[in-house]
Structures are given as structure tokens and as C-alpha cells.
Amino acid sequence: MKNIPFKRLGLVAVLFLALQSHAWAHAFLDHADPKVGSIVTGSPAVVKAWFTQELEPAFSSLQVTDAQGREVDKKDMHLDDKDKKLMIVSLPPLTAGTYTVNWQAVSVDTHRTQGHFEFTVK
Amino acid sequence: MKKKNRFVVLKNGNHWLAVSGAMLAVAAVGVSKAQAHGFEGDYFFPPTIATDDPFATDELLLPSVSYLKSDGVTTTDTGFEFDKEIFPKFALGISGDYLYQKPDGQPSVSGWSDFAMSAKYQLWENAPHQAIFSVGAIWQIGGSGSKEVGASSANVFTPTIYYGKAFGDLPDTLSYARPFAITGTLGEDLPTSFEPNNLQWGFALEYSLPYLQTEVKDIGLPQPFSRMFPLVEFSFTSPENRDGGPTTGTINPGVLYESTYFQIGAEAIIPANRESGSHVGAVVQLEIFIDDILPKIFGHPLFFGK
Numbered sequence: 225m226k227n228i229p230f231k232r233l234g235l236v237a238v239l240f241l242a243l244q245s246h247a248w249a250h251a252f253l254d255h256a257d258p259k260v261g262s263i264v265t266g267s268p269a270v271v272k273a274w275f276t277q278e279l280e281p282a283f284s285s286l287q288v289t290d291a292q293g294r295e296v297d298k299k300d301m302h303l304d305d306k307d308k309k310l311m312i313v314s315l316p317p318l319t320a321g322t323y324t325v326n327w328q329a330v331s332v333d334t335h336r337t338q339g340h341f342e343f344t345v346k
Numbered sequence: 347m348k349k350k351n352r353f354v355v356l357k358n359g360n361h362w363l364a365v366s367g368a369m370l371a372v373a374a375v376g377v378s379k380a381q382a383h384g385f386e387g388d389y390f391f392p393p394t395i396a397t398d399d400p401f402a403t404d405e406l407l408l409p410s411v412s413y414l415k416s417d418g419v420t421t422t423d424t425g426f427e428f429d430k431e432i433f434p435k436f437a438l439g440i441s442g443d444y445l446y447q448k449p450d451g452q453p454s455v456s457g458w459s460d461f462a463m464s465a466k467y468q469l470w471e472n473a474p475h476q477a478i479f480s481v482g483a484i485w486q487i488g489g490s491g492s493k494e495v496g497a498s499s500a501n502v503f504t505p506t507i508y509y510g511k512a513f514g515d516l517p518d519t520l521s522y523a524r525p526f527a528i529t530g531t532l533g534e535d536l537p538t539s540f541e542p543n544n545l546q547w548g549f550a551l552e553y554s555l556p557y558l559q560t561e562v563k564d565i566g567l568p569q570p571f572s573r574m575f576p577l578v579e580f581s582f583t584s585p586e587n588r589d590g591g592p593t594t595g596t597i598n599p600g601v602l603y604e605s606t607y608f609q610i611g612a613e614a615i616i617p618a619n620r621e622s623g624s625h626v627g628a629v630v631q632l633e634i635f636i637d638d639i640l641p642k643i644f645g646h647p648l649f650f651g652k
Contacts, residue, residue, distance in 0.1 A: 249606045249607060249635065249638035250383060250638060252390075252556065252560070253560040254560075255559075255560075255564060256560075256564070259564040260559065260560055260561065260562070260563055260564040261521075261562055261563030261564060262563075262564065276606065277606075333638070333641040334641070335383075335637070335638065335641065335645070337385070338387075338388060339388045339560060339561055340388065340561065341560065341561055341562075
């Protein structure tokens with residue numbers, strides 16, 4: 225087989241790998257606390273959401289709403305001081321019920337992603 | 347880019363070899379239009395392998411490698427595709443395949459198949475319902491490839507519609523079905539020669555384990571599974587006239603893995619009927635997320651972008 229295409233592919237692969245060290249990416253939700261879709265006993269004090277990339281706090285958001293769509297968090301979303309991939313928002317004591325966490329994440333390279341998940345307090 | 351079935355004749359020294367169109371089409375499924383990052387609402391639609399997806403975004407597929415034996419000919423197809431968003435929601439693309447064909451008992455032949463150019467526009471979207479509809483066209487450039495591997499001298503234009511729908515809007519009672527999504531295409535081959543008109547159609551059914559983990563329920567899947575999309579694709583060509591023969595195609599079960607800067611996918615290529623072949627092949631594809639690697643250059647339109 226002629227190996228010309230594969231030589232060129234090899235050069236592309238090397239370039240690709242070299243660029244990775246200077247690249248940024250979309251920030252996806254990795255995991256959360258309370259866990260996505262979980263049932264928790266007792267009201268959590270905070271919601272934590274870990275992402276795959278460091279975030280721009282000015283353009284990212286984390287909100288918690290109740291079953292009627294009313295925002296119930298303390299509106300103090302911030303990034304963890306030591307981990308810029310971790311968004312945190314505080315909560316008042318919550319009554320039993322299902323709550324929705326709505327998030328928007330803007331990574332440091334300005335890519336934007338969004339999502340939501342639920343957890344239930346019993 | 348999705349390729350089409352056609353009957354081709356190979357020349358190898360003084361020997362003319364007939365190769366079924368199904369074999370070439372199957373060998374060419376490794377090159378498919380795929381995009382860097384196609385989102386509708388919360389759902390990320392991954393680039394698919396055997397069928398095209400409905401997003402008009404920057405992407406680089408390099409390489410796609412498929413392997414298949416059919417009618418006594420073993421074909422290795424190494425392909426590429428590059429697409430660039432020119433105006434918001436409108437992209438142009440180019441793709442090509444390098445074929446290495448080894449008939450049983452005969453010397454091999456190799457060369458480029460006809461190159462193809464494409465245009466696509468995202469006509470309608472509904473983010474809350476994770477749905478999208480696009481229109482486009484593919485121009486297979488006649489004479490741009492090597493006759494050694496049966497490239498055609500005829501141009502083929504294929505106007506195409508594309509659709510995608512994820513099921514994140516299902517009710518709570520069906521929450522575990524929310525990670526499902528379907529994407530599909532429907533196109534009509536219009537050759538400039540007396541080759542048959544073909545209906546090109548197919549779809550992909552996928553299940554997003556990342557969506558399950560981050561939108562429905564964290565079931566504790568470890569990596570790499572938490573970044574995988576099991577899927578099955580169906581890709582068919584239905585000749586409509588000029589004794590084009592029966593419908594041929596493949597069924598491709600496989601899995602996609604999403605890393606931060608690339609996606610790698612692998613599928614089996616299973617002939618859908620006897621006319622499509624009798625051997626199972628395979629395809630592996632690397633999609634590079636150029637919008638993440640070079641965000642200043644890619645990930646936004648060339649003109650009138652953000």
C-alpha cells in the first residue's frame with residue numbers, strides 16, 4: 225500500500241498532540257453534589273457542580289428552583305477558591321420535594337454549555 | 347461525507363475487475379460528515395460515522411479508516427473531511443477517500459475516489475425540544491478521482507435534508523429514555539450521466555451515557571463509560587431507475603467515545619442484505635474538535651460571526 229497518506233496523517237497527529245497542551249475546550253458537567261437524580265435525606269447546605277474545564281465566573285451561573293419554578297438558592301454562586309472547575313451555590317433549608325439545578329458554564333475560552341438536573345429532598 | 351453506491355469497474359494491468367457498488371459504498375462509509383460540537387438545548391449530538399448529522403459547524407475528520415471484503419476484493423478506505431462555518435448556520439465542506447483495493451489473487455490497486463464538496467444550512471431548530479432540521483447538497487466531483495479505483499467521470503449532485511431529535515423532553519416516567527436521540531438524512535442522487543438516480547437515506551439511533559449521568563441520574567458510571575455513546579446506524583441506497591438494482595446498505599452497531607479534544611468511534615459494518623455483501627467489515631474514525639483546539643480560528647462563522 226502506498227504510505228503517502230499515512231505519512232501525512234502522522235504529521236497531522238503530531239501537530240494535533242502538540243496543540244493539545246495549549247488548547248481549551250467546552251466545559252461539561254462532570255458530577256455534582258447532591259448527585260444528579262438523587263434522593264437526599266435532609267436539606268443540603270450547598271449545591272456543588274464540578275465541570276471538565278475551568279470556568280469564567282462572570283458568565284457562568286448555577287441556580288436552584290423548586291417544583292413551581294421559583295428560585296430558592298441564595299444567589300451567591302461562586303467558584304471554589306482552589307478549584308476553578310467547581311461552581312457552588314448556597315441553599316436555605318429546603319422543604320421536602322424535588323428541586324431543579326439549572327447551570328450555564330462558560331469556559332475560559334468562551335465556549336458555552338448548559339444543562340439541568342434534579343434532586344429530591346425527603 | 348456520505349458516499350453512494352455505484353457499479354464500478356477496476357483496471358488492473360490487463361485484467362478488468364468488476365466490483366459491486368455495495369462494496370465501494372460500504373468501504374466509503376468511513377468518511378462521514380460529522381461536526382465538532384452540535385448542541386440543541388442541553389443535548390450534545392456527537393458526530394456519527396455512517397450517516398451525516400444535521401449541524402453546520404467547523405469540524406475535522408482525520409482520519410476515517412474502514413476495512414471490508416466483498417466479492418473477492420478487500421478494500422481499505424482512508425478518508426478525511428473538513429467543514430467550515432462560513433455564515434451563521436451555513437457551512438461548506440470537502441471530503442475525500444484514498445482507496446486500497448486488493449482482489450484475491452491479483453495485484454492491488456490504489457488511488458483517490460472522487461472528491462466531494464458539500465453545503466449545509468441549519469434551517470430550523472427548537473432547543474427546548476432538542477430538535478433540528480437542515481438542508482444541503484453534496485457535489486461528487488466527477489473526474490477528480492482515480493479511474494484505477496473506479497472513480498467516476500460523472501458529476502453527481504445530491505440535494506439532502508437532515509434532521510435530529512433528542513428525547514430530553516420525555517416525561518419523568520420515561521426519564522431513562524431521555525438520553526436517546528435520532529439523526530437522519532434523505533437525499534436524491536442526480537447524476538449528470540446515465541447512471542441511476544438513487545435515494546440516499548439513513549439514520550442513527552444513539553444513547554448518550556454522558557446525558558444519562560449529568561441530566562437524568564448519576565448511576566456511578568466510571569470513565570471511560572461515562573463519556574460513551576452506544577449507537578447503531580442504518581445507511582441505504584435505493585436505485586430508482588436505469589436498472590440500478592435493489593436497495594443496498596449496511597447496519598453499523600458501534601460506540602463513540604468523547605474526549606476533551608477529540609472523538610473516536612468504532613463500528614462494525616454489517617451488510618443489510620445479500621446484494622450488499624457477505625462479509626462484516628469495520629470502521630474507525632477520529633474526529634478532532636478543532637473549535638476547542640483553536641478557538642480563535644474555529645468554532646464561529648467566517649463572516650458575521652460572534
